[in-house]
Each structure stands twice: as C-alpha cells, then as structure tokens.
Amino acid sequence: MTDKPSSNPSVKPRNGVAKTEAESSGNAGGSGGGGGFLNWLGRLLRGGGDTDLRESIEEVIDEHEALTPVLNPEQREMLMNIISFGELEVNDVMVPRTDIVALEAGSSPSDVVSTFRQAHHSRLPVYRETLDDIAGFVHIKDVVDHWGRDDELSLARILRELLVVPPSMPILDLLARMRATRIHMAVVVDEYGGTDGLVTIEDIVEEIVGEIEDEHDTHEGPSLLQRPDGSIEADGRAEIEDLEKILGLDLAPDEMDEDIDTLGGLVFAMLGRVPQIGELIGHPGGLEFEIVDADLRRVKRLLIRQTDKGDGAGDDGARRSDGSDGDASDENG
Template sequence: MNSEPRLPDHPLGDSPAGAADGVGGDGRDLPSPKGFFGRFFGALTGNDDGGEEQAARNGNQSDAPSILNLRRMRVDDVAVPKAELVAAPDTVSLEELVGMFREHGFSRVPVYEGSLDSPLGMIHLKDLALKHGFGHESDFDLRPMLRPLLYVPPSMSIGVLLQQMQQKRIHMALVIDEYGGVDGLVTIEDLIEQVIGEIEDEHDEGHDVLWVQEKPGQWLIRARAPLDEVESETGLRLFDAEEEEDIDTIGGLVIALADRVPEEGEVIVHDSGAEFEIVEADPRRIKRVRMRMPEAQQAAETAAEAVRLMR
C-alpha cells in the first residue's frame, strides 16, 4: 500500500476547478461577491454581468420583478396609459380636489391647464392638508402649491429615470410623445415595483378586484377587466377574436357596441341579450359597468343558486 499522501489535482494557490464560474470544487455555488446594493448600482451602470449570466441560465423572465429590469425595461413598459391617468384641471375647487384624493387614494395628482397636454405640475396631498386641512381656513389657491414634474420620453430606461427621480427629488414623471403631448404617467413606486415586486399598503386593499358578483347572473365590473377573463367568469361569449377590431377590455367592448363613450346610467345591450349598465364614467372613458346576463340564462343561474342553498 502506498502511504504517501495524494497531492491535489490543482496547485494549492489556485482556485478549484469551476470556482471561476461561481461553483466550488465540491459542486456547490460560491457566494456572490456583490451584495444587494452592489447588484442594484451595477444594474444601473451596466456592470452587473453576473446577474445577466444568471438570468441567461434561468431563461427569459422579463415579466418578473428583477434588478435587471432597471436596464432592460423602458418607461413605456411601466407607464400608466393616458386614458387611465387621473389628473386635475387648474380650475378644480378644493372640495373636488379633496374628493379626487379620497376616491383614488393617491398622494400626488398632476394638474393641467385646459387639457392634459398642457401640464402645470403636481399637487401633493401633504401640501394640501398642511395649508387647507387641520382646521385651517384660507382662500383656496392651487397654483402656489404646485410642485414640478419630470418629462421623459417613452424610450428612456427605467433605471435612468429612477436615478433622475432620486437626484432631483421629483417622484412623478409624465411620458411625452414625439409631438410633445402627454402619453402616460410614471411614479417612483412603479419603477421600484419592477425590482422588488408589488408594493401594497393599507390603502391598496381591494384595488385589484376587477369584478364582484352581486347576485346570480349579475356582476359589477371595472372597465379595465380583461375581456377573456370576464368571458371565463360569466361563461358568456362576448367577442369574436376573429373580428377586425382589437378589443381587450370590457370597457372597450361596451364602447365598440355603443360606437361612442356612453354616459352614466345608460344601458347597452349585447347581441346575446346581456346588458351593460354604465355605473361610472366621464366624458373620456368608462370606469365601471354592471353586467346582467340574458334573462333566460339569469333565471337559470338564480334557480341553480336556490337549489344549491337548499341542500
């Protein structure tokens, strides 16, 4: 028997085979030399090569929250579309502005003059409360309370925009198209959510509920609810995908049926017999509709529910 100790397969001063690739000699992954903030700033500056290699090994997951989204996502990937943007005219009254903050739960609202394509700035809920809340009595003057906004192109990297927001301490940006018009809105929270996932607080509870079944055969639905999901929920075919019109939401379907933006209280009838009552709308868009199944189908749904409750 040979009593001499066996020499290692590599020099003692060198790294084990595979260590350069982040794998130890026994096959285990070595700890990353970069912490979270190292990867964060690496993603902003374009030096996070290890992260890209890991992403390549894991496959393309661009929709998932990731620090790499700071480089690979653009502003128009995360912006709130103009049609869904909540903004106030410079002629808004104090009561109307307070109602807007209360209804939507935002802390910042952009303000415009005449039309949304002529923005003036944004109003912060804190500024409004400090000047006109807590028992303060004074004449309402909106303009002195306005704070500046950032104006950015849709092609800008969200990492670059995040840096600008941090440096300038402005946490809301309007997306401007090639003609100088407003195309959407982005907040600093929208950008951070692309890295760490959705941020929810006590005011976000229930905001993502797209519909509520009020009774058998009747639903209260947000206009932005995807049409295919509503069809799956109700079991009713509402739109033929082979038709030329590109309709993705229940609000888009109702507008197409009416050939205009219907007013609150109107009832739009589908070819199947289903009814859409406009519960909430403004001159530019529908916000919520009440959908009722065709009478025969609704009666069957009601009977089935009664039988279920009797069991």
C-alpha cells in the same frame, strides 16, 4: 424636500441611462463574482435579447414548483414579475388620462385641500388651462407647511418640477431617472405633446410587489364578480381574457383591433361610441352587456348576462334597460 427639481425635464437618451445602470451594477458587484451576476441580471431585466433565457427560467420555475413547491403564491408572483419587468414600457404602467386627478393652477386654498382629501394622494399634478399643459406638481407637505400663514396659499410658489416622458420609454429607464433626479412623478406625453397619462414611483414598484394599499385605499372588490343569479358584475378595465376563461368563449373576433383587451374597450368597439348608463348591448356569443356606470369617456362598470340567443344575437346595436332605443337617447345627450 423629497423631490428635488430637475434642471432638465426632457427625456434623456437611452445610452445615458444605460451607462448609469452599468456603473451601478459594477459598484454593487465589487471586484468579486457578484458583479458578473448583477450584470447578467441587469441584462435579463432590460430585455436585451434574452427573451429565450427569461422563458427558460420561467419553465424551470414551473417544473421545479410542480415537484417540490418552495415558494408561496405571493413570492412566486413577485419572482415572475421581476423576470418580466424589463419588458414593460411606460404605457403599460401609467394612470390613463381619464383617471388623472389634478389641480387647476388657480385653485383656491379650500379647493386644494378638498381635492387632496378626496384623492388620498400625497402628490397632485397642476395644469394651467387643460391637462395638456401640466406645469408641475404639488406635495401635500408643502400645502400643510403653508396652511395657516398670513399670506394666501399660492400653488405657483410651491410648484415642483416633474419628469416628462414618452409612452414608449422602458420602465427601467424611467426608474433610473426617478432615482437620479429624486423626482417621483412623470407626465406621459404623446408625439403631439398631449398628455397621455401619469406615472408615480409607486405605480412602478407595484408592478413587482403587487398593489400597495394604505389606510386611505378603499377595497373595490374583484374586477369580475359572479352573482348568485349567474350574471357577472365587471369593472370596465377587466381583461377580456379573464371573462373568456370563465365563460369558455372567444369574445373578441379576429378582425377586431388586437390592442383592445378590456371589457370597456370591447363594448366601445362593438358600438363605435361610449355607451350610456342603462344601455343593453348584445354580443354574438349569446351575451348581453348592461352598462351600470359610465362617463363621457369610458365604461366604468357593467353587468354581463348569458342569453338563450345563439350566434348573431348582438347586432352591434343597443337599447336601454327600459326598452327604448339607445341611439335615440344618445342624441339627446
């Protein structure tokens, strides 16, 4: 099997992982000068106090590219991603809890196949009663191997172990653990033992090379799409900073939580709750957000229009596109 169960799913100490990485660097470098370069590169990626050095490298690349561009945009982006890779933590890469597709431990064979078909993933986590109690994961290859046998498919019999990691774990440490254990999926748990998210080795690789699409991936289009009428259609996970660049406005007040960086988070912060589909939310900068798609947990899609109202146009209130009061509709569920 590709993913070999780990005898100890608990988080390893940082110093243990660092030793493994140092040994790997030394073996790769041999007795020549390559080892020194690899050790330097390892320190650079791990972020061990070399912030000024990384910034200097970025400046040199920028200056050199301005004079004689030798890298295409994709190569340049990949190089920058590698330089900043050591600063990333698990919570920067993980799939959030709200987006996890998982199987209930008692799922029927038809439900298992249906979920795999809809999710287009090769691995799916399995939970017992809630997502806070993830038992492991199953691989599509094991499902196929058991399909058609006389005995009924049991998830418990093909369950594989996954890694359990905290959100603050450095990505380099997680990558080292995945390589050492050959387990390519990790559940991210918070300090109370609840499930925060999920990370696969593909999520980590995509931080360097960009999004990897296969024949099953659907192209959702840009996260911010300017329409002919001047409005902007946006994904709820689009960065506030990207919209600010388009509009030339400062959308997040100084007193707002600095951890809020998506448009969905901005709308939630303005209302103090998750809005419903069809609600219109005014923004003091002369904008109106219409909720196009949302569920009970988050905003998925919204439409942004500029209004002729100036400062103070949005009073953190909401109304529906049919003119009714958004709060009233919220009480009715």
